[in-house]
Amino acid sequence: MSFARFGGPDVLRLIDAEEPHAGPGQVRVAVRAAGVNPVDWRIREGQLLAAHPIELPSGVGLDAAGVVDEVGEDVEGIETGDHVFGEGSDTYAEFAVLSAWARMPADLTFEEAAGYPSVMETALRVIREVGVRPGQTLLVSGASGGVGSAVLQVARHEGIAVIGVAGPANQDYLHSLGAAATTYGRGWVERVRRLGQVDAALDLAGSGVIRELVELTGDPGKVVSIADLRAPDLGVRFSGAAGSMPDALAETARLITRGELHIPVEKTYTLADAAAAHTDSQAGHARGRRVLTI
Structure with missing residues (x-):
């Protein structure tokens, strides 16, 4: 999948391209599934050129799960045929070509695995950056x-x-993950206050609530915030620089193996339907992850 100009989902094109090859410290995988992340369509729209400079035409996507079929120089502990x-x-x-990877935990499907890398790196990073501690809310x-x-x-x-704040259809889902929950709409700040004292807050949706989060x-x-580029105008940190992906993958595999982490796949798309996946991602209201199957 490629795009030759910045724009909406319609700029995506399925093309024949030369096969990439693993360089030093890399592996190549036969992709079985690719994660669809908001950063993908932000890059496609040209929003993140400072953090993600690219040359056009450009490919799309950061996350994948697949079968290793080429191992670069200086790579140890992984072989062709491994599922990563x-x-x-x-x-x-x-x-x-992957620059960071981990073996897939047992019983994890490729579709499930593809949904974790950027999501977990981001989650671990923003929890650390916001400075919330055990015992706080x-x-x-x-x-x-x-x-x-x-x-x-x-x-x-x-x-x-x-x-957690989310749409009405996702309240039970938030409860199942151990969170107190409420919806957006009139009076949502007061509803949050009734649920407890707020020590720190994360904006993951970019729905224009920065002022209210600061108030709370x-x-x-x-x-x-990871979603509102105007957050710094209100003194709020916009987190965009990724941390250690190898560490995040290792922690992800550990938590999954211990049964302490599961992110459902809400919907899968074919590679040819990548534009529809981006349209749905931009619309929000997801429950879990969206992935492409290859």
């Missing part, structure tokens, strides 16, 4: 999506209470 999930470049494709706006699902489960594992925490330094 991880992060690389241009993963909306039959073959992709974290408010999460956009709590039912992929990153939100990860944040709720990681927070629970670390002894952090969570209040009492401190813009206790709010982090």
Whole structure:
């Protein structure tokens, strides 16, 4: 999948391209599934050129799960035929090169595995950046999506209470992940206050609630956004620089193996339907993850 100009989902084109090859410290996988992340369509629209400079035409996608079929120099502990999930470049494709990977936990499908890498790296990073501690309460706006699902489960594992805000259809889902929950709409700030004192807050949806999150925490330094590029105008940190993906993958595999982490796949798409996947991702209201199957 490729795009030759910045724009909406309609700029995506399925093309024949040369096969990539693993360089030093990399592996190539025959992709079985690719994760669909908001960063993918933000890059496609040209929103993140400072953080993700690209040359056009460009491929699409960062996350994938598949079968290793080529191992680069200086790579140890992995062989062709191994099933892995991880992060690389241009993963909306039959073959992709990964720069960070981990073996897939037993019983995890390729579709499930593809949904974890960027989501878990982001969740672990923003929990750390917002400075919330065990015994405190974290408010999460956009709590039912992929990153939100990860944040709720990681927070629970670390002894952090969570209040999640999401649409009416996802209230039971948030409760199932151990969060107190409420909806958006008139009076939502008061509903949050009735659920408890808020020590820190995350904006995962970019739904224009930064001012309210600052009001609830009492401190813009206790709010982090991954979705609202205007957050710094209100003194709120916009988190865009990725942390250690190898560490995130290792923690992901550990939590999954221990039965402490599960992010459902809400919907799968074929590679040819990548534009529809981007349209749905931009619309929000997800419960878990969206992935492409190859």
